Amino acid sequence: MNLAQTPNNENSHNPFLTLNYEPALESLGDDYYDEVSAADFPQHILRWRNDALLPLLGLNPQAVTDADFSNAFGKFQGRKPLLALRYHGYQFGTYNPNLGDGRGFLYGQIRATDGQLYDFGTKGSGKTPYSRGGDGMLTLKGGVREVLAAEALHQLGVRTSRCLTMIETGLSLWRGDEPSPTRSSVMVRVNSSHIRFGTFERLHYLQRPDLSKKLLDHVIQYYYPHLIEEKNQYVLFYAELVKRVAELTAQWMAAGFCHAVLNTDNMSITGESFDYGPYAFIPTYDPYFTAAYFDYYRRYCYSHQPSICQLNLEMLQEPLKAIIDKAEMESALTKFNQYYQAEYRSLMLKKLGFEELQLPEANELLNLTIQFLQDSQVGYHQFFYEMAVNFANTWRDDPEMVMKGSDLISTSGELKIFENWCVLYHKILNYLDSEYMDVIAQTLAKNNPQTALLRPLIESVWEPIAQEDNWQPFDDLVKKITSHS
Ligand SMILES: Nc1ncnc2c1ncn2[C@@H]1O[C@H](COP(=O)(O)OP(=O)(O)OP(=O)(O)O)[C@@H](O)[C@H]1O
Numbered sequence: 018m019n020l021a022q023t024p025n026n027e028n029s030h031n032p033f034l035t036l037n038y039e040p041a042l043e044s045l046g047d048d049y050y051d052e053v054s055a056a057d058f059p060q061h062i063l064r065w066r067n068d069a070l071l072p073l074l075g076l077n078p079q080a081v082t083d084a085d086f087s088n089a090f091g092k093f094q095g096r097k098p099l100l101a102l103r104y105h106g107y108q109f110g111t112y113n114p115n116l117g118d119g120r121g122f123l124y125g126q127i128r129a130t131d132g133q134l135y136d137f138g139t140k141g142s143g144k145t146p147y148s149r150g151g152d153g154m155l156t157l158k159g160g161v162r163e164v165l166a167a168e169a170l171h172q173l174g175v176r177t178s179r180c181l182t183m184i185e186t187g188l189s190l191w192r193g194d195e196p197s198p199t200r201s202s203v204m205v206r207v208n209s210s211h212i213r214f215g216t217f218e219r220l221h222y223l224q225r226p227d228l229s230k231k232l233l234d235h236v237i238q239y240y241y242p243h244l245i246e247e248k249n250q251y252v253l254f255y256a257e258l259v260k261r262v263a264e265l266t267a268q269w270m271a272a273g274f275c276h277a278v279l280n281t282d283n284m285s286i287t288g289e290s291f292d293y294g295p296y297a298f299i300p301t302y303d304p305y306f307t308a309a310y311f312d313y314y315r316r317y318c319y320s321h322q323p324s325i326c327q328l329n330l331e332m333l334q335e336p337l338k339a340i341i342d343k344a345e346m347e348s349a350l351t352k353f354n355q356y357y358q359a360e361y362r363s364l365m366l367k368k369l370g371f372e373e374l375q376l377p378e379a380n381e382l383l384n385l386t387i388q389f390l391q392d393s394q395v396g397y398h399q400f401f402y403e404m405a406v407n408f409a410n411t412w413r414d415d416p417e418m419v420m421k422g423s424d425l426i427s428t429s430g431e432l433k434i435f436e437n438w439c440v441l442y443h444k445i446l447n448y449l450d451s452e453y454m455d456v457i458a459q460t461l462a463k464n465n466p467q468t469a470l471l472r473p474l475i476e477s478v479w480e481p482i483a484q485e486d487n488w489q490p491f492d493d494l495v496k497k498i499t500s501h502s
């Protein structure tokens with residue numbers, strides 16, 4: 018934690034309040050949101066601050082105190098308006114017109130040092146008109162899990178929102194899926210945008226094509242600005258969204274990540290990943306691995322993610338068809354699979370050590386790798402990490418040297434498919450110049466971190482927090498995840 022000194026209740030110098038906020042969404046008018054206020058919490062204990070994000074926001078971490086964080090994002094001092102965004106969504110296939118920011122709001126939008134507009138969005142900041150029966154809160158464990166997921170995915174190269182801060186708020190919450198009472202938190206996230214597929218679905222439901230068009234113009238202006246001059250900018254927007262979502266889905270799959278709740282209110286219009294509730298990283302390659310205990314029909318299981326995202330894009334055609342020609346959108350969507358396959362192939366080859374591989378054997382290697390991972394049920398992340406740590410030039414000499422030294426040999430050595438995989442990997446290495454071996458070693462190391470954010474690991478850092486308020490293992494884990502380069 019940063020210990021630079023400023024008085025606790027001094028707001029005039031809070032760097033978060035002097036940022037240059039752009040009222041981009043606010044300027045659309047109140048058809049899209051409700052002004053709300055934050056809950057008054059009994060406590061504001063800073064548990065996490067993402068100093069790595071501050072330079073992007075134009076802030077020097079040394080100049081931002083812990084009190085600045087908790088005053089801005091726990092007490093919500095000095096910032097208005099706070100906007101609960103309105104949206105609907107298909108949840109597990111059923112349309113829900115009673116959604117919207119029920120436990121969060123848009124705190125503000127700023128132009129970052131990379132020139133992009135970013136949203137600060139809260140989660141667990143109190144009730145809004147969209148809370149329905151909910152308490153408007155986020156559990157501390159929910160905050161911990163979202164911080165970890167976002168950082169891990171970011172490090173794995175997934176296009177994701179990130180958490181800026183997480184503050185414990187001192188309430189006792191009751192939840193069916195956590196031992197209760199359980200502690201509360203508020204989390205603030207930096208997103209490329211909080212506009213969701215469901216934001217358009219709501220406007221369609223309300224039969225307001227005028228509002229949809231205004232919103233789409235806004236989306237293009239801020240998030241697809243290179244399309245503004247194009248005369249067919251609307252369909253080009255949809256085609257690019259298809260590409261972004263297809264690539265995002267491939268990034269999840271290669272990272273071994275199961276998002277768990279791919280409802281259309283959790284699909285960003287910028288193609289960015291966000292909302293990490295019951296997610297899980299897969300322990301082993303199991304296509305039907307399902308992360309949410311309430312996903313009874315495995316709708317959002319690991320291997321369904323590409324087809325579900327494609328379906329969500331197809332459903333988005335309905336609200337957009339008032340503005341964009343449906344046949345043109347259908348044609349754009351046919352490219353989904355091609356984009357997905359290209360990105361998945363490229364990412365998996367990187368995990369296997371190849372920045373690129375223009376050999377007919379490349380696809381064979383990919384297929385054999387997946388088949389091996391599935392048949393053997395060795396750890397998905399462990400397999401690639403073991404490749405990275407055991408890789409040696411001797412792998413070129415003899416197929417029997419491939420993976421030599423790895424613990425996996427003892428569990429997989431008997432499998433014919435493992436032998437075939439080693440033979441093929443050895444063969445591919447021999448197609449390449451020997452100078453290329455160093456590049457492979459580096460590519461393996463870069464794309465396969467040691468620490469996989471599997472559930473038992475998350476539980477192991479949560480336990481000390483729950484039992485004795487010991488945050489050291491959590492802090493250590495975040496450091497481990499984020500230090501991989
Ligand atoms: N404890 C709660 N109190 C009030 N509303 C809630 C609560 N939990 C979830 N909701 C609402 O239920 C809907 C679905 O929740 P979901 O968990 O997907 O979103 P979220 O996690 O709250 O927010 P986000 O999608 O921004 O991460 C949203 O409208 C959300 O605001």
Ligand SMILES: [Mg+2]
Pocket residue numbers: 282283292
């Ligand atoms: Mg959500």
